[in-house]
Amino acid sequence: xxxxxxxxxxxxxxxxxxxxxxxxxxxxxxxxxxxxxxxxxxxxxxxxxxxxxxxxxxxxxxxxxxxxxxxxxxxxxxxxxxxxxxxxxxxxxxxxxxxxxxxxxxxxxxxxxxxxxxxxxxxxxxxxxxxxxxxxxxxxxxxxxxxxxxxxxxxxxxxxxxxxxxxxxxxxxxxxxxxxxxxxxxxxxxxxxxxxxxxxxxxxxxxxxxxxxxxxxxxxxxxxxxxxxxxxxxxxxxxxxxxxxxxxxxxxxxxxxxxxxxxxxxxxxxxxxxxxxxxxxxxxxxxxxxxxxxxxxxxxxxxxxxxxxxxxxxxxxxxxxxxxxxxxxxxxxxxxxxxxxxxxxxxxxxxxxxxxxxxxxxxxxxxxxxxxxxxxxxxxxxxxxxxxxxxxxxxxxxxxxxxxxxxxxxxx
Ligand code: FAD
Numbered sequence: 001x002x003x004x005x006x007x008x009x010x011x012x013x014x015x016x017x018x019x020x021x022x023x024x025x026x027x028x029x030x031x032x033x034x035x036x037x038x039x040x041x042x043x044x045x046x047x048x049x050x051x052x053x054x055x056x057x058x059x060x061x062x063x064x065x066x067x068x069x070x071x072x073x074x075x076x077x078x079x080x081x082x083x084x085x086x087x088x089x090x091x092x093x094x095x096x097x098x099x100x101x102x103x104x105x106x107x108x109x110x111x112x113x114x115x116x117x118x119x120x121x122x123x124x125x126x127x128x129x130x131x132x133x134x135x136x137x138x139x140x141x142x143x144x145x146x147x148x149x150x151x152x153x154x155x156x157x158x159x160x161x162x163x164x165x166x167x168x169x170x171x172x173x174x175x176x177x178x179x180x181x182x183x184x185x186x187x188x189x190x191x192x193x194x195x196x197x198x199x200x201x202x203x204x205x206x207x208x209x210x211x212x213x214x215x216x217x218x219x220x221x222x223x224x225x226x227x228x229x230x231x232x233x234x235x236x237x238x239x240x241x242x243x244x245x246x247x248x249x250x251x252x253x254x255x256x257x258x259x260x261x262x263x264x265x266x267x268x269x270x271x272x273x274x275x276x277x278x279x280x281x282x283x284x285x286x287x288x289x290x291x292x293x294x295x296x297x298x299x300x301x302x303x304x305x306x307x308x309x310x311x312x313x314x315x316x317x318x319x320x321x322x323x324x325x326x327x328x329x330x331x332x333x334x335x336x337x338x339x340x341x342x343x344x345x346x347x348x349x350x351x352x353x354x355x356x357x358x359x360x361x362x363x364x365x366x367x368x369x370x371x372x373x374x375x376x377x378x379x380x381x382x383x384x385x386x387x388x389x390x391x392x393x394x395x396x397x398x399x400x401x402x403x404x405x406x407x408x409x410x411x412x
Contacts, residue, residue, distance in 0.1 A: 020044045021354060022170035024160050026150045026183050027051075030062075030121075031322030031339030032176030033128035033142075037075050038347035040132070040139040042354075047168060048132070048142055049160055051149040054125075060203045060298065061242035061249035062121050063087070063333030068340040070114040075131065082127045083244045084119035088225030095232040097284035105225075118225070118249070120242045124336075153183050155318035158359075171356040172363070173318045174346065176339070179305055181324035189311040190320075197304040197329055199385070200259045202252040202276045204299040206290070208241060211248060216289045221248060230287055234387045237280065237287060250294070251330060253304070253385070254279050261301040271301040304329050306382070309375055314363040321346060326374045331385035334377050345370050 021044045025032045028050035036046045064079050092100040132142040152161040158173040175183025184190040211221035227240040235254035242249050258279050261269040273294055307327050313320040322339030349362045
């Protein structure tokens with residue numbers, strides 16, 4: 001591993017004091033939990049309200065690019081210790097399986113300050129939960145309340161109202177409730193609907209060994225950390241390993257009308273292997289042989305949702321982060337990463353000693369720091385997903401901007 005481990009930030013023994021804020025976070029996804037950890041480190045008392053029980057969590061793999069991986073490493077989360085593997089090369093084919101490009105990332109990876117990892121979402125999520133709720137000397141453990149569905153929020157009093165009528169009040173309210181966010185309807189202009197991107201995706205895993213055991217598909221599973229994309233005119237298949245290179249993660253993106261899903265079904269609509277094979281039937285037989293190995297338990301469909309830019313992410317004591325503020329199309333693998341950047345930025349502006357009366361002003365500062373960058377990465381993700389026709393996409397086109405945000409490391 002060419003990367004030195006950064007010093008893990010501790011909070012210098014700061015414990016919640018009379019000056020510490022009470023923070024209420026709505027949503028214990030990747031962004032909400034990262035915010036909870038960073039805010040805990042600032043000496044605040046943090047309660048996270050999560051609607052689900054995290055039972056039967058599936059999810060698939062996520063990119064931890066250098067920008068977000070650096071933020072995780074600062075709070076003592078080393079993705080390689082929870083089964084993440086290094087991203088080592090990118091190979092691109094057309095639908096007929098003619099090689100377009102093959103780029104080794106080992107050397108460039110050494111240029112970045114932190115590694116580019118591929119991690120199973122469930123493994124990362126588990127680790128964030130553990131880190132947030134364990135006693136460690138870095139502030140009080142976060143209180144995580146599951147089965148707590150928030151039905152309304154009051155930005156003026158930083159109050160979340162649960163389905164059972166319970167009211168949870170703090171000094172700050174963080175809306176980290178994902179793409180279908182309710183909290184966002186409480187920022188001015190926030191009630192604009194999500195819109196379809198016109199695309200949907202199948203996502204699933206296959207055991208790497210199953211690909212290696214078949215002579216037709218072994219070529220695609222030989223190299224550790226290899227991301228492969230097969231481009232058709234209006235559809236593409238993306239494959240990369242996760243789980244310490246033991247599983248191959250697939251995201252297959254195509255016109256929405258060809259798979260029977262709608263945005264309301266979330267990440268995990270039911271679908272079938274036959275539907276998958278039908279949509280990609282014109283691709284090379286060796287790729288079809290690979291798709292045919294899809295683990296049906298993990299096979300799900302989801303509609304890729306987009307949203308126009310919100311005029312503001314904050315209102316009084318409420319601030320949005322992650323997908324609630326800016327849902328991303330997945331083409332740059334930055335959705336989780338930008339949610340983590342938002343989370344760390346929020347804790348920087350709400351530093352230890354922030355007075356409750358200063359919260360609204362600090363939240364406006366948070367918005368000022370984050371909005372331009374998040375919306376730029378959001379736009380790059382749209383561009384990277386455009387239909388190519390005969391055009392050739394350089395999928396690394398936007399990478400320097402996305403990854404090169406190392407100022408974060410100097411500011412924390
Ligand atoms: P999310 O990670 O979506 O988290 C939002 C959280 O808020 C969820 O836990 C949700 O249950 C909770 N919540 C929502 N509404 C309420 C409410 N009213 N009250 C209380 N809690 C609420 N991205 C990929 O690229 N690939 C994947 O395979 C993938 N799988 C996913 C599986 C699941 C189950 C989820 C929830 C998300 C998945 N994502 C996936 C999305 C990805 O994790 C996010 O786009 C990204 O991490 C941004 O995170 P976020 O914290 O803003 O939102």
